[in-house]
Amino acid sequence: MDTMRDRFAPVVSRLLDEDPRVAVVLAEIGKDGFAEARRRHPDRVINVGIREQLLVGAAAGLALTGLRPVVHTFASFLVERPFEQVKLDLGHQDVGAVLVSAAASYDWPAGGYTHMAPGDVALLDTLDGWTVHVPGHPDEAETLLRHAVAAGDDKVYVRLSVQSNAQARPVDGERFVTVREGRSGVVVAVGPVLDAVLEATEGLDATVLYATTVRPFDADALRRATRAAGTDVVLVEPYLAGTSTAAAGEALVDVPYRVLGLGVGRAELRRYGRVEQHTAAHGLDARSLRERISGFFGQAAAGS
Template sequence: MDTMRERFTSVTSRMLAEDPRLALVLADIGAAGFAEAEQRHPDRVVNVGIREQLLIGVGGGMALTGLRPIMHTFASFLVERPFEQLKLDLGHQGVGGVLVSAGASYDWPSGGFTHMAPGDVALLDTLDGWTVHVPGHPDEAETLLRHAAAAGDDKVYVRLSMQSNAAPRSVDGARFRTVREGRGGVVIAVGPMLDSVLAATEGLPLTVLYATTVRPFDAATLRAAADAAGTSDVVIVEPYLAGTSTRPAAEALEDRPHRLLGLGVGRQELRRYGQLDEHLAAHGLDPRGLRERITGFLTGRA
C-alpha cells in the first residue's frame, strides 16, 4: 500500500493536468516527486526552495490571480514557521488555498523536534474559517485532497501522516461516521487513531465516531450519538495536541451536563528519537494506553 504522501504526489500530479486553475507551490520538500509535473506545467508548479514564508506568500499571490494553490511541506514548516503569512497573506487578503502537510506530530522521530508539529491544528484554531481534514488512510487522503482542491476559495488544511488505519472508510469531507454503537459513552477517533481506538475499546459498550474532518466540528453528529447512547461522557482521541477539540465538543454539549476527556500528544517534548510506535506508547496513544485511560475516565464518572 502506498503512503498518504505518495498518494498526494500521484493524485496532485493528475489534478494539475485535469484542472488548469490548480497550482502547486513547494519548498524543496517533495520536489523530486513532482519533476514531471513541473516540466508539464512550468507556470503552475513552483519550487521556492527552503523559504517557507515565501511558500505561503507565493500561494497567496497565486490565489489573488484566481488560481487555487496547493502548498506543501512538513507540518512544522507549513503551519508553525510561516504562521504570520497564513494570517496575513491568506486570511487578511481574503483568499484561500490548500495546505498539505507531511510529518504530522512525530512521523520522523530522528528528525528531532524541528520536524514535529503536534500543535498545528490548535494553532490554526486561532484563525478564522479554516477547514481541517485528517485522513486515516491513503484512499481517504485522495478523497479529501480532491474535495479540498474543488472547494472554491476556501482555506483548507489536509494533515497527512505515516500512521494509517488498515482499511479505508467512506468520508465526505464534513460529517463524523458512526463505526460502533454502545450506551456507555462516546469516543471520537480522529484519522489514523481509529484502529487503535477500536482495539482499545473492544468489548466495551461504547459508541465510536470516526472523524476525518475536524473543522468545522460536527456538533450535530456528536449530539445525536450522545442522545442515542444516553450519556454525555465523551472521549476525543486525536493524533496531535491533547485537548485540541475539547472546546468545540464542549460547545456542542453546552446545554446539558457532560464530561470530556481529551487524549492526544502531550506537551512535554520527548527528547529521545526512538521510533513512531514508541512515541505513540509514550503518549499513551497505543491500544493499551488508550484502554487504561478511557476505562479509568468512564469508571470514575461517579
C-alpha cells in the first residue's frame, strides 16, 4: 500500500491543473514530487530553499494576492520552527493556507528529535481558527487534502504519517465516525491509531469513535456517544498525550465526566530505534492500550 505522503504530490498536482488559485510552496523537502507540475505551472510551484520562516511568509504573501497556497515540509519545520510566521503572517493578517506536514510525531526516528513533532497540534491549539485533519489511511488523506484546498480561505493543517490503518473509513472533514458501540465508556481514536484501539478494546463494552478531523472538535458526536455509553472518555491521539482533553471537557461541561488522555509522552526518547519501538515506548501499541483503557474503565475483557 502506498503512504499518505505518496498521495500528496499527485493529488495536489492535479489540483494545480484544476484550480488556478492553487499554489504550492516548498522548502526543498518534497520538491522532486512536483518536478512535472513545476514545468506546467512555474509561477505556482515555488521552492524557497531551506528557509522555513520564508516558506510560511511566502505562502501568506500568495494568499494576500488571492491564491490558495499549499505548504509542505516536515512537521517540526512547518509548525514549530516558523511558528511566529504561522501566528503573524497567516493568523494576524487573517489569511489562509493549507499546511501539509510529513514525519508526524516520530515517523523517521533516525532523523532524531529535530525531525519529531509530537507537540504540533497542541501548538496550533494556542491559535484561533485552525482546522486540523489527521487522516489514518492514504485514501482518507486524499479526501481530506481535497477538502482542505477547497475550504475557501481557511487555515488548515493536514498531518500526514507513514503509520496507517488497514482500511479507509468514510470521512467528511467534519464529523467523528462511530466504529463500535458499547455501554461502559467511550474511546476516541484519532487517525492512524484506530487499528490499535480496536484491537485493544476487543471484548470491552465500549463505544469507539474515529476522528480524522480534530479541530473543530466534534463535541456533538462525543455528547451523543456518552448518553448511551457513560461519561468515562479515553482519548487516544498519535501526538502529545492530553492534547484534546480540554476540548472533550468543554463538550461535557454540563455533566460529570472522567477523561484520560493517551498519546505521545513528553519524555524524549534518545535512541533512534524503529517506529514500532517508539509506539510501544509511548504505550500506543495494542497491548499497552488494552491495559490502560480497561483499567480506566474498570473492566476486564473476556480471556484477558
